[in-house]
Amino acid sequence: MKILVPIKRVVDYNVKVRVRPDGTGVDTANVKMSMNPFDEIAVEEAVRLKEKGIATEIVAVTCGTAASQETLRTALALGADRAILVESDVELQPLAVAKLLAAVAGKEHPQLVILGKQAIDDDANQTGQMLAALLDWPQAAFASKLDIAGGGATVKREVDGGLETIQLKLPAIVTADLRLNEPRYATLPNIMKAKKKPLETTNPAALGVDVAPRLTTLSVVEPPKRKGGGRVADVAELVAKLRNEAKVIS
Amino acid sequence: MPVLVIAEHDHASLRSATLHAITAALQMGAGAQSEVHVLVAGHNAGGAAQAAAGVAGVAKVLHADAAHLAMPTAENVAAVALSVLPGAYTHVLAGATGFGKNILPRIAARLDVAQISEITSVVSPDTFVRPIYAGNAFATVQSKDPVKVVTVRSTAFDAAAATGGSGTIEAIVVPADTGHAVVIGQELSQSERPELTSARIVIAGGRGLGSGENFRMLEALADKLNAAIGASRAAVDAGYVPNDYQVGQTGKIVAPDLYIAIGISGAIQHLAGMKDSKVIVAINKDAEAPIFQIADYGLVGDLFVLIPELTAALG
Numbered sequence: 001m002k003i004l005v006p007i008k009r010v011v012d013y014n015v016k017v018r019v020r021p022d023g024t025g026v027d028t029a030n031v032k033m034s035m036n037p038f039d040e041i042a043v044e045e046a047v048r049l050k051e052k053g054i055a056t057e058i059v060a061v062t063c064g065t066a067a068s069q070e071t072l073r074t075a076l077a078l079g080a081d082r083a084i085l086v087e088s089d090v091e092l093q094p095l096a097v098a099k100l101l102a103a104v105a106g107k108e109h110p111q112l113v114i115l116g117k118q119a120i121d122d123d124a125n126q127t128g129q130m131l132a133a134l135l136d137w138p139q140a141a142f143a144s145k146l147d148i149a150g151g152g153a154t155v156k157r158e159v160d161g162g163l164e165t166i167q168l169k170l171p172a173i174v175t176a177d178l179r180l181n182e183p184r185y186a187t188l189p190n191i192m193k194a195k196k197k198p199l200e201t202t203n204p205a206a207l208g209v210d211v212a213p214r215l216t217t218l219s220v221v222e223p224p225k226r227k228g229g230g231r232v233a234d235v236a237e238l239v240a241k242l243r244n245e246a247k248v249i250s
Numbered sequence: 251m252p253v254l255v256i257a258e259h260d261h262a263s264l265r266s267a268t269l270h271a272i273t274a275a276l277q278m279g280a281g282a283q284s285e286v287h288v289l290v291a292g293h294n295a296g297g298a299a300q301a302a303a304g305v306a307g308v309a310k311v312l313h314a315d316a317a318h319l320a321m322p323t324a325e326n327v328a329a330v331a332l333s334v335l336p337g338a339y340t341h342v343l344a345g346a347t348g349f350g351k352n353i354l355p356r357i358a359a360r361l362d363v364a365q366i367s368e369i370t371s372v373v374s375p376d377t378f379v380r381p382i383y384a385g386n387a388f389a390t391v392q393s394k395d396p397v398k399v400v401t402v403r404s405t406a407f408d409a410a411a412a413t414g415g416s417g418t419i420e421a422i423v424v425p426a427d428t429g430h431a432v433v434i435g436q437e438l439s440q441s442e443r444p445e446l447t448s449a450r451i452v453i454a455g456g457r458g459l460g461s462g463e464n465f466r467m468l469e470a471l472a473d474k475l476n477a478a479i480g481a482s483r484a485a486v487d488a489g490y491v492p493n494d495y496q497v498g499q500t501g502k503i504v505a506p507d508l509y510i511a512i513g514i515s516g517a518i519q520h521l522a523g524m525k526d527s528k529v530i531v532a533i534n535k536d537a538e539a540p541i542f543q544i545a546d547y548g549l550v551g552d553l554f555v556l557i558p559e560l561t562a563a564l565g
Binding site: 011013016017019026038093094095098117118120121122123124125126127128129130131132133134137138139140141142144154158159160161162163164165166167168169172177178179214215216217218219220221222223226228229230231232234235236238239241242246248249 | 323324325328347348349351352353354355356357358359360362363364365366367368377381382383384385386387388389390391392393394395429430431432433434435436437438439451475483486487492493494499500502507508518519525528529530531542543544545546547548549550556559560563564
């Protein structure tokens with residue numbers, strides 16, 4: 001079984017982003033970039049399926065600028081077999097990415113696509129579900145446990161009230177939630193080996209996809225600053241302040 | 251043309267996220283001809299349909315009833331919505347909950363339009379504000395697509411009044427089961443406490459609690475305050491509490507009158523889920539913990555001493 005793992009290069013989760021003074025976006029120059037953490041979980045799940053003998057090949061794919069090759073190399077170091085970069089300098093919104101991935105899936109014919117549920121930059125939480133709709137495949141969003149057996153998948157998903165278990169036919173799309181697994185770190189020998197693994201580059205025109213943005217960002221601003229930092233000495237002062245100053249308890 | 255809200259419900263009643271989405275929908279309607287309709291897709295969900303028709307401002311309820319909607323999949327709810335949408339609505343909304351996030355992107359992709367996720371404000375019928383980068387920036391975005399597909403952050407919009415409306419209820423034809431997926435089980439947390447996303451007071455615990463057993467210390471305090479209980483990702487990952495307790499960027503977004511963070515250091519991903527709370531209290535033994543920077547009242551000390559003391563003081 002072939003697994004396609006779409007990944008995204010994002011500002012590292014430890015970086016506190018700054019809004020550009022002109023309000024056009026956030027400053028991404030000279031900022032540490034990493035693989036979206038949810039996509040690391042997706043890669044790990046695919047690698048585990050290969051280690052169990054269920055998957056035969058893992059193809060990592062990303063859509064973005066040439067710099068995204070670095071993120072693909074990380075996926076290769078973690079255990080992906082080969083990689084595809086859909087190169088574009090245009091701002092790629094989730095619908096465009098989903099269309100590009102659908103086109104890649106049309107060439108690669110994976111039985112399973114595993115990707116992160118959300119990218120931590122735009123926080124859109126759309127691409128997996130959109131890809132499922134475009135391919136007319138079943139979806140299991142927010143997966144915390146995945147079992148493949150008998151031509152189908154059983155997925156435990158995180159829902160608002162707890163957990164839900166669904167059964168789906170393959171091919172299918174699974175989006176990874178935080179507790180699907182704990183991703184491994186790439187070892188130095190694997191990082192070296194990854195440099196020799198195949199990385200193919202294509203582009204939206206070659207895939208026949210119009211990626212023009214549908215949403216225009218008019219402005220980006222910082223959230224209102226919260227005035228924090230107040231201290232109380234003990235429980236008695238805390239209770240008195242909550243009752244008499246904040247008036248949030250009686 | 252009207253605006254459609256996809257209801258989230260348990261067949262008998264509406265979930266609160268739908269009431270908040272209806273408020274956003276009422277702000278989007280352009281002109282007097284614009285009405286708000288609510289789609290209730292379920293099985294034997296007459297109660298939820300009646301409830302939706304009674305919400306102030308709702309003109310019509312589309313009621314889809316079928317056995318395969320008893321435990322609905324994203325595929326099947328999207329199919330119902332897509333059977334009524336084309337050419338008939340300007341906007342489609344749902345709460346930015348696990349339910350809405352699962353379904354709406356499917357609808358947007360089928361309509362070949364962008365989705366605008368988790369809006370916090372309606373600027374005009376085609377322009378919205380939404381958080382990005384865990385709420386560290388807010389983008390104002392404009393959509394020129396013919397239909398706007400939008401999920402709504404509940405904490406940013408008041409709930410529409412649950413009564414006072416007099417919408418009509420229309421039964422609609424339900425498309426056949428897509429057969430893509432089937433729900434075979436649910437493990438839902440049972441609790442007598444207020445619901446986390448709508449509680450007036452939230453007590454949240456983190457890794458500082460040290461174990462699931464210690465986490466139960468928070469219950470006595472929550473009982474005194476009639477509070478909901480939440481948790482940081484670290485506490486959920488460590489198995490102290492189930493996943494539905496998680497507050498943060500990718501968990502639940504809360505904005506209660508009072509949020510008490512106990513043994514939570516305050517990673518930006520956690521702050522993203524609670525920093526709009528009216529009053530924040532932090533209790534932590536580490537005086538340098540980032541949570542103190544946003545807390546109105548910080549108390550440095552050993553939570554195992556302070557929590558019983560606080561619980562007793564609220565006697």
